[in-house]
Amino acid sequence: MRLAEFILINMEQILQGWEDFARNIQPSNRSMDVLELRDHAREILEEIASELATPDGERKLDPQGNTPAEIHADTRALSGFTVDQLLSEFRALRASVLNLWSRREKTATWFEVEDMSRFNAVLDRALAESVARYTEAQRQSQDIFLGVIGHDLRTPLSAINIGATYLMRSEEADAKLIQLGSRMFNSAVRMQEIIDNLLDFVRSRSGAGIPLHRGDVDLGVISDQIVEEFRASNPGAVIRAQVGGDVRGHWDGARIGQVYQNLIGNAIQYGSHTPVSVLTRATDGEVVLSVHNEGTPIPPAMLKNMFDPMRRGMSVSAPLSNRKNLGLGLYIVREIVTAHNGSIEVSSTEVTGTMFTVRLPKRAA
Ligand SMILES: Nc1ncnc2c1ncn2[C@@H]1O[C@H](COP(=O)(O)OP(=O)(O)O)[C@@H](O)[C@H]1O
Ligand SMILES: [Mg+2]
Missing domain, CATH: 3.30.565.10 (Histidine kinase-like ATPase, C-terminal domain)
Structure with a gap:
């Protein structure tokens, strides 16, 4: 039997093996239900099997053009997985398939090695897609976080600015207070620059680029x-x-x-x-x-x-x-x-x- 067919016929058993393995490598502070553990493993395996059977066939994408491995990464990023945990899941998937495949009744044939190395190659591609997507999702949420902080800091900063300006220009204040005011003012200007840079950085990284008013x-x-x-x-x-x-x-x-x-x-x-x-x-x-x-x-x-x-x-x-x-x-x-x-x-x-x-x-x- 070829590996593609083997995967489809033994899907349940593979998923079970994967689940047991995955449970073991999960950190103890996170217990997940079976559905969460299995969520896209089946789709990833189905895609791998179909690719093994028809290497030049079209890839199955969702309506937004995402591969199963990318969808899996999105879900994992949302549910707070670390990248290590994501990697371990793929390790478990590989181990689960190859363990079962090596324990089956052997009819050692020429295609065994070829199937195995192609399986590894296709799985590695899924892994790479997942990690790339995961990293991108992580980066986006960091950018949103930075953007919100930068934006929210502007209002309190402008209050500090007004206070410092008042102190600096005050006619009642003595020299010491005026100096204090001007130091506060300079610091507020520096902070404003840092915040502006941060917001520009986030904006340009989001692909929006720097808007120009020529x-x-x-x-x-x-x-x-x-x-x-x-x-x-x-x-x-x-x-x-x-x-x-x-x-x-x-x-x-x-x-x-x-x-x-x-x-x-x-x-x-x-x-x-x-x-x-x-x-x-x-x-x-x-x-x-x-x-x-x-x-x-x-x-x-x-x-x-x-x-x-x-x-x-x-x-x-x-x-x-x-x-x-x-x-x-x-x-x-x-x-x-x-x-x-x-x-x-x-x-x-x-x-x-x-x-x-x-x-x-x-x-x-
Ligand atoms: N004119 C310069 N001479 C020597 N080193 C420079 C000069 N301009 C920039 N650098 C180096 O490049 C780094 C990055 O500069 P920049 O992007 O302006 O960031 P920052 O000034 O916030 O550190 C600086 O930390 C400094 O080490
Ligand atoms: Mg600089």
Whole structure:
């Protein structure tokens, strides 16, 4: 008998063996009923059997285009399974089929090995589908969680902001209170930035991308304004800004402002007090913005995935508690730049220093 037929004929026994095995590997704090344990195992097995019988046949998908292994993963993610538990279930399914198959009356034939290895291959594919789906579901619920937190923090934060502003500008308050108010205000602004970054991150990861509101923008104006702000809040920093040519274009001004903000902020923060140069110049149909600093170069291994989320430099000199940021800045910068059909690159060496270069087409394609 071929394995496909064997699976279908012995379905009940296989499912029973699987269930016993699965019960044993479940952590003791979770007791599940039989139906929950078996829920999609039968469908996964049926699909495997049909694939073994007709390897080139069409896959059976539900109306939304999901495979049984994906549906199984969705259910497991919802009922709070860990990925280890999901993996164990597949291990159990494999063991259950192969145990029974090896105990059957033997008529050792040429197809035995072939059937077994194909069974393993098809089961592994189901496993991979399940894990991919599970991870995706997990990620989505994390994003929803982050989105809700970020959103809900805005209201209490704006109350803190108003209070701090009041204190800072108060005419009755003495110098100490005014200083306290201004420190609170700066912290609230930082918190606001972190929350905004978090919300942008969640939005861009959900596939929605960064929404753009394009208008006529002069990068010279934006560059001046942001550089002035940085000079005011970092009196020790040397920031050289230069604008060349006609740097007007059709962009989302607030978003491009965020690009300047992040790149200059990083250069000040990580450039170990070396001068920072901000260059904005027009070339054919595009504007090139570069931000340069000296100081310790970024290690080559880190340069490769500089723009991935939550890659912060593991600088030994900065203890965890001193790190104010989430490591989302460059990720969001790249999202904004690509939303504008632009590009960003970085180079960093001991001799030339660290330079981020952004290219922005003046108009939308
Ligand atoms: N101009 C720079 N010079 C040196 N290192 C930098 C520079 N810009 C960014 N980095 C490194 O890249 C990491 C990620 O930057 P970013 O995405 O802005 O996140 P964050 O600033 O929140 O850590 C930083 O933690 C830092 O280690
Ligand atoms: Mg940063």
